[in-house]
Amino acid sequence: MNLVESIRIAIRALNANKVRSALTMLGVIIGVAAVILLVAIGTGVQEEVTGSIEGLGSNLIFAFPGNVEEGGGGGFSVTKQFTLEDVTLLERRLGTSDEVVPIIQSPATLKVGSRELRTTIAAANEHADEVFTSTYLGGRGYRRSEVAASARVIVIGSKVKDKLFSNTDPVGKKLDVNGQQFTVIGHIAAQGGSLTGDQDNQVYMPVTTAQRLLGTKDIGAIVVRAEDPRSVDMLRLRMQQILRPKFGDEFSVFTQEETLGILTQLLGTLTFMLAGIAGISLLVGGIGIMNIMLVSVSERTREIGIRKAVGAKTYDIMSQFVIEAVVLSIAGGAVGIALGWGGSAALRQWVPTEVTWWAVALAFFFSAAVGIFFGVYPAYRASRLDPIDALRYE
Amino acid sequence: MVERFGEAAKSTSCPEEARVVLEARGVTKRYDLEGITVHALCGVDLEVCEAQMLAVMGPSGSGKSTLMHIIGLLDHPTDGNVVVEGEDVSRMAPNDLAAVRNKRIGFVFQSFNLLPRTTALSNVELPLIYAGIPMLKRTKLARESLERVGLGDRLGHFSSQLSGGQQQRVAIARALVTKPSIVLADEPTGNLDSRSGIEVMSVLQEFNRQGVTIVVVTHDAVVARHAERIVHLKDGCVVHDELVKDRTIAEDKMRELEAEEASGFPESQDASGATRA
Numbered sequence: 001m002n003l004v005e006s007i008r009i010a011i012r013a014l015n016a017n018k019v020r021s022a023l024t025m026l027g028v029i030i031g032v033a034a035v036i037l038l039v040a041i042g043t044g045v046q047e048e049v050t051g052s053i054e055g056l057g058s059n060l061i062f063a064f065p066g067n068v069e070e071g072g073g074g075g076f077s078v079t080k081q082f083t084l085e086d087v088t089l090l091e092r093r094l095g096t097s098d099e100v101v102p103i104i105q106s107p108a109t110l111k112v113g114s115r116e117l118r119t120t121i122a123a124a125n126e127h128a129d130e131v132f133t134s135t136y137l138g139g140r141g142y143r144r145s146e147v148a149a150s151a152r153v154i155v156i157g158s159k160v161k162d163k164l165f166s167n168t169d170p171v172g173k174k175l176d177v178n179g180q181q182f183t184v185i186g187h188i189a190a191q192g193g194s195l196t197g198d199q200d201n202q203v204y205m206p207v208t209t210a211q212r213l214l215g216t217k218d219i220g221a222i223v224v225r226a227e228d229p230r231s232v233d234m235l236r237l238r239m240q241q242i243l244r245p246k247f248g249d250e251f252s253v254f255t256q257e258e259t260l261g262i263l264t265q266l267l268g269t270l271t272f273m274l275a276g277i278a279g280i281s282l283l284v285g286g287i288g289i290m291n292i293m294l295v296s297v298s299e300r301t302r303e304i305g306i307r308k309a310v311g312a313k314t315y316d317i318m319s320q321f322v323i324e325a326v327v328l329s330i331a332g333g334a335v336g337i338a339l340g341w342g343g344s345a346a347l348r349q350w351v352p353t354e355v356t357w358w359a360v361a362l363a364f365f366f367s368a369a370v371g372i373f374f375g376v377y378p379a380y381r382a383s384r385l386d387p388i389d390a391l392r393y394e
Numbered sequence: 395m396v397e398r399f400g401e402a403a404k405s406t407s408c409p410e411e412a413r414v415v416l417e418a419r420g421v422t423k424r425y426d427l428e429g430i431t432v433h434a435l436c437g438v439d440l441e442v443c444e445a446q447m448l449a450v451m452g453p454s455g456s457g458k459s460t461l462m463h464i465i466g467l468l469d470h471p472t473d474g475n476v477v478v479e480g481e482d483v484s485r486m487a488p489n490d491l492a493a494v495r496n497k498r499i500g501f502v503f504q505s506f507n508l509l510p511r512t513t514a515l516s517n518v519e520l521p522l523i524y525a526g527i528p529m530l531k532r533t534k535l536a537r538e539s540l541e542r543v544g545l546g547d548r549l550g551h552f553s554s555q556l557s558g559g560q561q562q563r564v565a566i567a568r569a570l571v572t573k574p575s576i577v578l579a580d581e582p583t584g585n586l587d588s589r590s591g592i593e594v595m596s597v598l599q600e601f602n603r604q605g606v607t608i609v610v611v612t613h614d615a616v617v618a619r620h621a622e623r624i625v626h627l628k629d630g631c632v633v634h635d636e637l638v639k640d641r642t643i644a645e646d647k648m649r650e651l652e653a654e655e656a657s658g659f660p661e662s663q664d665a666s667g668a669t670r671a
Binding site for chain 1: 463466468469470488489492493495496497501503507508509510511512516520521523524525526568572
């Protein structure tokens with residue numbers, strides 16, 4: 001009996017038992033789709049987050065008050081905060097070509113006429129636009145003179161613009177921040193999310209203005225951009241040397257690479273966790289396949305007996321069951337891949353997803369292997385029965 | 395009858411010129427059931443002659459089914475040999491036995507043993523598939539075989555859509571489609587009503603007339619009397635071997651039955667009248 005004949009017999013047998021075939025395939029389908037989907041979500045989130053960090057600009061070094069490694073940081077428990085003096089100190093001691101940017105972030109309420117909006121202030125100095133690479137859709141950024149004078153000027157993100165000014169040009173308009181009046185001087189193109197929250201939902205103002213508005217002399221963080229990417233590590237050491245006399249160990253310095261590395265590691269763990277969950281569902285699917293296969297082979301022992309009685313050889317029986325299992329697993333795997341892929345495309349509206357080939361391959365081959373193994377092993381045993389024992393089987 | 399007991403163990407009732415198609419030589423079968431040895435067959439010698447219709451008869455537990463399974467190469471004898479068309483097949487490998495069953499032996503079982511959810515045509519094609527016959531020729535042979543048992547109009551029906559008698563005729567068509575040397579029928583009428591039983595026996599007798607060798611295994615003396623020769627089995631041994639003098643012809647009984655139905659049974663009319671009232 002040739003292969004074509006075996007395939008025909010297998011397909012006819014599958015067709016004769018549609019419900020059982022569909023149930024077996026369901027195990028494969030769910031397993032494959034779950035793995036592809038969950039890994040796609042993990043990968044998608046990871047890529048979006050790393051993308052937005054990279055989008056911050058390049059060659060950045062971040063200095064935070066408090067010792068992050070000893071569990072400090074975060075602002076409240078920190079004893080010594082950075083001030084603008086530290087910024088000046090860094091500017092003076094570092095190379096002139098490296099830009100030093102103080103950062104303050106704080107929640108605030110915006111008001112235009114009767115419209116109110118809760119948002120975040122991000123304050124910095126005149127270098128912010130170069131360091132964080134923002135694109136202006138209208139107007140301009142604040143200038144050095146405005147920083148020096150703590151001018152009440154403000155730049156708004158795209159969502160703030162949409163919510164407060166809808167279709168009108170905001171440049172030159174008045175805007176209340178925590179009850180104080182500001183003039184809008186520019187608005188920025190949409191950038192997407194970032195480490196520090198949704199950049200499009202923020203407003204930007206000079207650091208000195210923010211200090212006055214919030215009634216503080218502290219600043220949240222200092223960002224330094226290295227002119228030359230190769231000097232990042234050296235610059236980081238210099239910053240530590242400069243800040244140590246005043247702050248001792250009560251500060252932390254990260255390069256952008258390190259931040260990215262920590263996050264990538266964190267999100268990689270998340271992806272593997274999701275893959276683990278998906279793996280369990282694959283395993284459960286596999287057990288389902290196994291059950292159906294074992295039941296179907298013992299249910300079909302009599303059929304095997306009939307086939308042997310009319311002249312089927314051991315390998316005829318084997319090849320029929322192997323082909324049945326292969327057809328079921330491949331068909332189920334293909335449907336599962338289609339579902340997983342389609343599902344990740346559909347989910348993209350809410351969650352970033354990214355289908356990875358290794359998840360597809362892993363899921364497919366695992367379920368195919370389970371289906372084939374558990375289809376073939378009982379068939380192998382059944383094919384070696386004496387025909388009379390198979391026929392007598394009830 | 396009784397005086398033949400001694401020599402009956404060796405059955406040599408073939409006419410002079412007839413060839414021996416299948417032969418059992420000293421076939422014994424023992425089972426070990428939880429330490430107790432059961433002798434199912436005690437050294438059976440049997441020759442089946444070409445074109446003969448033979449009945450193996452005995453009460454249940456006499457070993458007649460075991461004997462059929464062994465001469466049908468579905469089961470192995472503990473001792474002794476089975477010779478098919480002059481070839482000793484007792485020590486063959488399972489796959490070679492499958493080939494011999496495929497080519498030389500057709501089976502008709504009490505419970506039909508058709509593939510479920512499969513058409514009559516596909517069921518009959520089954521042995522041809524394993525014989526490696528190409529599809530077109532296969533379909534043609536299977537159709538012819540079904541036509542010969544009077545089911546030419548039921549080719550695409552599933553087994554579940556056929557009556558018991560029709561299913562058994564599909565099984566007969568399957569047994570005959572490879573033109574085997576011998577057809578083994580194990581209680582072929584056991585699961586059928588008497589009318590379907592007569593039909594099936596009639597089909598078997600018709601094929602026998604055309605030269606097919608048939609062995610019918612049965613506990614029923616009425617069924618056995620359709621054969622030309624009856625071998626009686628008791629406790630695993632051949633106790634008697636006789637030629638049937640006044641053989642039942644199933645076709646005659648069919649005709650009688652039809653005549654009765656045409657004239658009508660007075661009792662059955664009463665019965666139906668009673669239910670109507």
